[in-house]
Amino acid sequence: MRKPLIAYIVSAAVLLTAVGLGVSIGSVHVPISTLWNQEADTTATNILWKIRMPRVILAGLVGASLAIAGAAFQGLLKNPLADPYTLGVSSGASVGAVMTLFFGISIPFLGLYTLPVFSMAGAAITMFVVLGFAKLVDRGLNMETIILTGIIFGSFLGSVLSLMIALTGEELRQIIGWLLGSVSMRGWNYINMILPFTIIGSFLLWMNRRELNAMLFGEDRAKHLGVDVKRRKLVILIGGSILTGAAVSVSGTIGFVGLVVPHMTRLLWGSDHRHLLTLSFMNGATLLIICDLLARTIISPTELPVGVITAFIGAPVFAFIFYRQRKGRAA
Amino acid sequence: MLHVQGLTGGYGKEPIVKNVSFHVQPGEILGILGPNGSGKSTLLKMISGILPKQAGTVEIANRNADRYSPKEFARNVAVLPQMHTHAFSHTVRATVELGRYPYQTGLFSSWSAEDEAAVTHAMERTGVTRYENTLIESLSGGEQQRVFVAQALAQQAPLLLLDEPTNHLDIAYQQQLLDTVRSLAVDEGKTVVSVFHDINLAALYCDRLLLMENGEIAKIGLPQDVVREPIIHSVYKAAVKTQAHPELPKPQMTLLPSMNGSGAEPFVVDETQFTVTAGSVQFHAPYSLKTVSSAVHNPGTGWYTTFVNRHVDAAYNCDDVKKEMEEYLEKAGHHLTDTVGMMTAVQTLHAEIATYADEDISIVIAVTAGVGNAVDVSKAIEREVHVGTINTWMIANGRLSDEAFIQAMITATEAKTRALQTENVMDPLTGTQATGTSTDSLLVAATQIGQELPYAGPITPLGKLIGTGVYECTIRAIRTYKEAKGWES
Incomplete structure (x- = not known):
């Protein structure tokens, strides 16, 4: 049990460092000591607590949600290329969220949570449609079949999004900015919006860590080992949809985080979900905080959407995993 | 131990397995044989609960199999699957530990000394202890199959179901695996039901054989009563000759290739x-x-x-x-x-x-x-x-x-x-x-x-x-x- 402990310590240390860098680096340098220094400069304190900190925390929560969801999807589908983005689930969540904005839906009882709830519904519906269709095509749920189905539905939902954007008038700016995938200028409100769902979703997945281990050997095998496959699968899919929907509703579609992080974590610490889920959660937070830091500093003063950075890193990793899988299978 | 009564069912509407009844005693090895498509794997999948039944009952340890919860079922029945490739790899130990899944309760880890002992014993029994920290994908096919045997053993289930366990294994591993299975039945009184592709292997290692044809039982009985030329010929539609095993009182059969067109010139010795x-x-x-x-x-x-x-x-x-x-x-x-x-x-x-x-x-x-x-x-x-x-x-x-x-x-x-x-x-x-x-x-x-x-x-x-x-x-x-x-x- 020594190795996992080291993994947790390293991941936590890297995460804390990322948070530190995230709050301190920017157009205005804010010393980290501002965090605890009562007599610090008011401007610095304001920048740190009103702008940087919520941004870093939001990036962390979004990254963590996407990464743990990706890890669970990959385990469940035995597919290293699965993540909320490649499965088209992010697009589904986007459609749900944009619909809320487009129709100006606000359900009194849900209030602030209207957006994430619709987003999650979009994610969940897409998830089941994609898997249902993939199963129709190929009962064995081949790696390529799932990803191809994800692309088909992702493209379709993308066109639905474009249509809604074309039809919208003054709301356009809000939606476009949101679509590109960004965690900037969101404030504490958004953290309140995502946090409960990140906790619930992650908990649902973590509850199924042992079952995910069993399901790596296939659903039949998991059943032989005593896993209530139908129920556990449903819980995992719902958990993943909650996480994806919540993340998309606050930050738009940020691709590949759910792909890159679990893959790296697995390479470093193995594919035992008892640790993989938690470690992916931590490392996902780290990755998105760093990516967001890059996004706002790399061509400063202009800010890139963070989705650009993750795609820039994620697409080559996607290609690499695909290559390795194919080669591995041929050997 | 295992009572199957009037079992009917399969994948679609049309049943693949039709009205199959048999029972297996504790400590007995029953081999299921049959040509491709005769329903032997389907029968095993129905017993293990992977495929639904349309009619009939499966009783395990005097209790209807449908009444078991998934975990209870796994404590009573362990299944050794056919070899598969996997996208992700566990270590050997983590794989064997999964065999203890049916004994885990609660939200947090409840790993007990009993779990640990079962895993250690299973790994020793199958000789995979020295690979403990190796990833299974880096092992050869035969060694991987041994790991899965260990996983099934860790379940400590009295009934063992095997689906063509020796597929893709070379003969040394076939022998090792089946010797292990045999000793589990003889020494530990486990009940074993296994689908076989190879009639000779089945005849060598099983106490009784069940021969399937078109989803029904063509013959069930001792190997010498089942592996007989007319029976094998009529079920498999293949020309065979049976002969005695050189060392053991077990029937063995061999194919008779049709010699037509073998090119041998008619030849008369003088x-x-x-x-x-x-x-x-x-x-x-x-x-x-x-x-x-x-x-x-x-x-x-x-x-x-x-x-x-x-x-x-x-x-x-x-x-x-x-x-x-x-x-x-x-x-x-x-x-x-x-x-x-x-x-x-x-x-x-x-x-x-x-x-x-x-x-x-x-x-x-x-x-x-x-x-x-x-x-x-x-x-x-x-x-x-x-x-x-x-x-x-x-x-x-x-x-x-x-x-x-x-x-x-x-x-x-x-x-x-x-x-x-x-x-x-x-x-x-x-x-x-x-x-x-x-x-x-x-x-x-x-x-x-x-x-x-x-x-x-x-x-x-x-x-x-x-x-x-x-x-x-x-x-x-x-x-x-x-x-x-x-x-x-």
């Missing part, structure tokens, strides 16, 4: 095809003949193309006759695995070779005889062993049954003894009538094409030819021998 030199009598067939002999090289039953009766000096003495014979044959350019070799101190130039034929049956008899060491077998005492002096070959054109081979040997021996009697050959030690010499050899070979020759007793057509042929050839050979030795006839 005496002109024999080559006789001062060194040996040789016969070379264009294809292998089924042979039963008491030769020095390649005795017993087999298929051979080259037959050599070699002349050796009367003073020939060698510690390792077999090895010396091999060296001789190799030197003479014979292929060791295709050749039957005998030896004699008699001049091979004196060999008597003749074809005997009656209507469409024919047989070639070749005899070399010397009676310098004649023995009355009824008065045989310990003698110094000399090189065999009457070597008799019978090469028949036709298809001989197993009993015909044996009858041919009896008939030939009787004819030989009669010839010695006619020639009044005496045992010099006892002064009584000799029945043979001290190390006579016999060889019966047959082309195994053409005429069926089921019997070779003395009054059958073949037996008559053998009787006459061996008698006449032996007499002529003995006379030549006596003349050569300057004895009086």
Whole structure:
């Protein structure tokens, strides 16, 4: 049990460092000591607590949600290329969220949570449609079949999004900015919006860590080992949809985080979900905080959407995993 | 332990398995056999709960299988799957630990000392402990399968279901795996139900066999009652012959490839095809003949193309006759695995070779005889062993049954003894009538094409030819021998 402990310590240390860098680096340098220094400069304190900190925390929560969801999807589908983005689930969540904005839906009882709830519904519906269709095509749920189905539905939902954007008038700016995938200028409100769902979703997945281990050997095998496959699968899919929907509703579609992080974590610490889920959660937070830091500093003063950075890193990793899988299978 | 009653079901609307009933006792190994598509794997999947049943019941440990919760079921039934490849890899230990999943309760880890002991025991039992921290994907197929056996063992379930467990394994791993399964049944009283592809393996390792045909039970019973030519032939639509296992009382079967178009020219053996030199009598067939002999090289039953009766000096003495014979044959350019070799101190130039034929049956008899060491077998005492002096070959054109081979040997021996009697050959030690010499050899070979020759007793057509042929050839050979030795006839 020594190795996992080291993994947790390293991941936590890297995460804390990322948070530190995230709050301190920017157009205005804010010393980290501002965090605890009562007599610090008011401007610095304001920048740190009103702008940087919520941004870093939001990036962390979004990254963590996407990464743990990706890890669970990959385990469940035995597919290293699965993540909320490649499965088209992010697009589904986007459609749900944009619909809320487009129709100006606000359900009194849900209030602030209207957006994430619709987003999650979009994610969940897409998830089941994609898997249902993939199963129709190929009962064995081949790696390529799932990803191809994800692309088909992702493209379709993308066109639905474009249509809604074309039809919208003054709301356009809000939606476009949101679509590109960004965690900037969101404030504490958004953290309140995502946090409960990140906790619930992650908990649902973590509850199924042992079952995910069993399901790596296939659903039949998991059943032989005593896993209530139908129920556990449903819980995992719902958990993943909650996480994806919540993340998309606050930050738009940020691709590949759910792909890159679990893959790296697995390479470093193995594919035992008892640790993989938690470690992916931590490392996902780290990755998105760093990516967001890059996004706002790399061509400063202009800010890139963070989705650009993750795609820039994620697409080559996607290609690499695909290559390795194919080669591995041929050997 | 396992009671299956009227089980019907399968993938779609049309049931694949129809009204199957059987039961398995604790400690018993039941093998499920059947051609592709006969429903044997489907049956196993229905028992293990992967496929739904349309009718019938499965009772495990006197309780309806449907009443078990998933974890309870896994504590009672462990399944060893066919080999698969996986996208992600666990370590060997993590894989075996999953076998304890049905014993885990609660939200947090509840790993107990019992769990740990079960895992350790399972890994030791299957010999995978030394790979504990290795990723399974880096192991060979056979080793991976052992890890899954360990996983199933960690479940500590009394019923073990196996689906073609030896698929893709080479024979050493097949043996290891099935030996382990066998000992689990014998030593630990586990009940085993296994689907087999290989009829011979199933017959070797199972207590009983269940043969499926079109989703129904074609036959269930002991291996010797199930693995029988007519049954296998009618279920598998394949031509087979059963034979005894060389070491164990288990039936084994072998395929009979249809020889049509094998390219073998029709071939009839006659005496002109024999080559006789001062060194040996040789016969070379264009294809292998089924042979039963008491030769020095390649005795017993087999298929051979080259037959050599070699002349050796009367003073020939060698510690390792077999090895010396091999060296001789190799030197003479014979292929060791295709050749039957005998030896004699008699001049091979004196060999008597003749074809005997009656209507469409024919047989070639070749005899070399010397009676310098004649023995009355009824008065045989310990003698110094000399090189065999009457070597008799019978090469028949036709298809001989197993009993015909044996009858041919009896008939030939009787004819030989009669010839010695006619020639009044005496045992010099006892002064009584000799029945043979001290190390006579016999060889019966047959082309195994053409005429069926089921019997070779003395009054059958073949037996008559053998009787006459061996008698006449032996007499002529003995006379030549006596003349050569300057004895009086």
